[in-house]
Amino acid sequence: MSRYTRNKWRLKLQKIIYEADTPAGKLFDVVLLITILASVILVMLESVHSIDRKFHSFLNISEWVITILFSIEYILRIVTVKKPLKYVLSFYGIIDLLSTIPKYISLIVGGVHALAALRALRLLRVFRILKLARYLGASNNLMSAIKASRAKISVFLFAVIIISIILGTIMYLVEGEEHGFTDIPRSVYWCIVTLTTVGFGDIAPQTPLGQLIASLVMILGYGIIAVPTGIVSAEYTAQAKKEKPLSNPQICSKCLAENHNNKAQYCYNCGERIHS
């Protein structure tokens, strides 16, 4: 095989693997998407004892098939890409390796529980295929709204954490260890559970004073939730408005009327022709 032919092959494969414009590329993406979803479902099912006991060998073989498929894909990606090292060290390169390797390690070490679950990281690969950006494109406003309000939301979260630490310490003093508030970190954890209105109930205040403080925490949390919502929705409205000024900047040269329709050719007020 001449070097030229090899390069042509590499280019062809690269197009299939990294792009989605050709039919082959699309097919590759769809097959990969299905394989990833199947592999994630496999990992989840494997962790269920009753299912694992019944279908152990089936799950094991499927897992091997998927691992080998992913290994081939990983090697092909390295071979076809121009700068292999850059890919290997990239975010998706590491994810690809981490989601493939556990099964091989299990061969050597045998039944490493934690490593097996690492395979759930495969789900992150879904983002690559879905090329979410394309779908998110429609919600660009949303993205820039979140970006624009990032600083404010950070300050907000920082305040939530400080409130939680102070109120958690107070609850630790008020309720004490006999009511489940065994130490300050646990009390802070309870405070976050309550402030975010999750409310597990595994720890709950028992003394009247503790319940009074808890009530204040809850009402505070109920009120605080308005802040990030208000920020995002206001920023989002602002983003949406920024886009609009393009509607029709024309002003009638005769009567100075504004706010013409987007497709307007004549002034709605005096009938004068509008030059766009």
Add this chain to the structure above:
Amino acid sequence: MSRYTRNKWRLKLQKIIYEADTPAGKLFDVVLLITILASVILVMLESVHSIDRKFHSFLNISEWVITILFSIEYILRIVTVKKPLKYVLSFYGIIDLLSTIPKYISLIVGGVHALAALRALRLLRVFRILKLARYLGASNNLMSAIKASRAKISVFLFAVIIISIILGTIMYLVEGEEHGFTDIPRSVYWCIVTLTTVGFGDIAPQTPLGQLIASLVMILGYGIIAVPTGIVSAEYTAQAKKEKPLSNPQICSKCLAENHNNKAQYCYNCGERIHS
């Protein structure tokens, strides 16, 4: 009975059953609405053991009365409609059948529990009578706001599910089986419970690290809720705004252009005078 008389009868019944303009049609709708509500309450009461024991025969007879009424209605609908097959295979046709048939089957098979509850589907029939569209008409803005933000909300929900699967797997590794996180699907379920700030508390993290991650999940969920709210409220504001410049019902008599400005006196498309 001549064919003509039969047709006249059919037309009359059709008007009563399918329309609500005539007094008879309105009466039919009100009676049907009460029957449906009564039947749903019956199904609910029947499932309560203490009530079922006391009033078994009363509930049974009432159920039969309602089933026969619904059967008559179902037959009348088939007879009077122009395309019976289309009705039978339509969404409401299937609902009507499914909500009538269980009682008859119980005669043959006897006490089929699951089938009985199927009758709760009758509630879906309420929507037909209420002709919700009429009430929703006022909230058209709301509907189009939800529609406009559908794509973004899908992306959002998709992200929520992926976050739940990844964080659920991490929690499974961190907390392990002895603390209730028996398998990955269950951990993912816990993660959704926490992220949506529901927080049942049937499963709750016990280890400090687990509680730390849980805190992050909760704060994340607390922040994430701002996103759909922001989207809907911004879209809704946008919809409300769009409506105003479109509120001119005039259509140009010359070029048939629509969507004239509210104060428009001349067509923006051809310059023709608009008579309001």
Add this chain to the structure above:
Amino acid sequence: MSRYTRNKWRLKLQKIIYEADTPAGKLFDVVLLITILASVILVMLESVHSIDRKFHSFLNISEWVITILFSIEYILRIVTVKKPLKYVLSFYGIIDLLSTIPKYISLIVGGVHALAALRALRLLRVFRILKLARYLGASNNLMSAIKASRAKISVFLFAVIIISIILGTIMYLVEGEEHGFTDIPRSVYWCIVTLTTVGFGDIAPQTPLGQLIASLVMILGYGIIAVPTGIVSAEYTAQAKKEKPLSNPQICSKCLAENHNNKAQYCYNCGERIHS
């Protein structure tokens, strides 16, 4: 005492009781407010066994003092008002009677538990004194925003209830009685608990399928909360905007510039005097 003097007295008392413009009227309002709050706290403390045991006679005497004060107030209100019957049958008239009478009845019947708690209704009287309208005046926008979105919120709540009944019935079929879903009303209750993201955890799904449906319910609830929030916030924005057009409707007679400052006396664009 002549009839004239009596009338003068009645008028004076009426001013003190029903109005808050005179110093005496203000004093009356403050004293009444404190009495009401004290009486509500008394009712709450009385229900706590440990406190009731210790301070029974003190609580009893205080309750009698307050009851007699309220009785005097009730009689004075009837005597001074122009149309006594109208007052007695009004909302606040009934509340006033219901919050005074239980203590007297307890004399005859003795220890009627439920009647005692009726006194908590006294809290409703607070609204009269605070003349909340005055404070709410500032949030008129809010009130009209809620009013404007009432119809939409009703449709929304109606949909929430129907969803709860249908999903509750499905959960009853899926989870069954052994997992706490003993009957349909209880399942519907669970569904409302979950959909509103409250999540008590007294009932929780145990089967994988039940947990899957529960996840859908939770995500649905998480998304649905965006709807009323979006409605209120959009309506509120709309209300706030309606108010604004009053800012400055002037248009410069020379250059037709708009959006003049509220206090503007000269056009910001050409310096021409603006006639307001």
Add this chain to the structure above:
Amino acid sequence: MSRYTRNKWRLKLQKIIYEADTPAGKLFDVVLLITILASVILVMLESVHSIDRKFHSFLNISEWVITILFSIEYILRIVTVKKPLKYVLSFYGIIDLLSTIPKYISLIVGGVHALAALRALRLLRVFRILKLARYLGASNNLMSAIKASRAKISVFLFAVIIISIILGTIMYLVEGEEHGFTDIPRSVYWCIVTLTTVGFGDIAPQTPLGQLIASLVMILGYGIIAVPTGIVSAEYTAQAKKEKPLSNPQICSKCLAENHNNKAQYCYNCGERIHS
């Protein structure tokens, strides 16, 4: 040391401690920030029994080091500031004292539990260093939005508390003591837990009627949350809008009027030309 040299030293120290413009001042701030965070983590870890047992002497020594560092800082602050008494009695002065003194008292009294936790107040000191205002500067809109909606949110919270007391009393009557609603304060606490959608589940209604009322409370809470969110988001949008027309920093050179329109060329107050 002459008085002059002492004054120069004092000024230098003052600049380092109270300002952050010089490199030394910045270094001081960073060291203080790290010390505060370390001290708070120490307090939290100390409360965990298993950690305290293992690392008791290490934690004790670290705590002493930090206490001495804070003592020095406290003395330096008093020495360098112009009005020492004003500092001592200021909010941060009291916080500084309260967060330093517990360790010294523990020497005399020995193991005073509650005092130890007082040290968590140190966290409040973080706000001083971070000079949060600087970060919050970006979110000035947010601050003024919250301020503007303060009155409305107070009315809202007041309404939430009254609703909770009334519904809590009703639940106390309906559910009674055998189902956990032992007294009215506890029922009110439950009502707040439910209304804010926290839902611990430590107390939960058992009777059908109680569950029905609970459902109403939950749906009410689910709807009510829309109100503060709507307020904040609308006010925030309004604040963002207000800012724009005010963005012209020009002040009329003749009449000193401010808040000129963005495109203003003439003073709206006196007609004088504005030079931008």
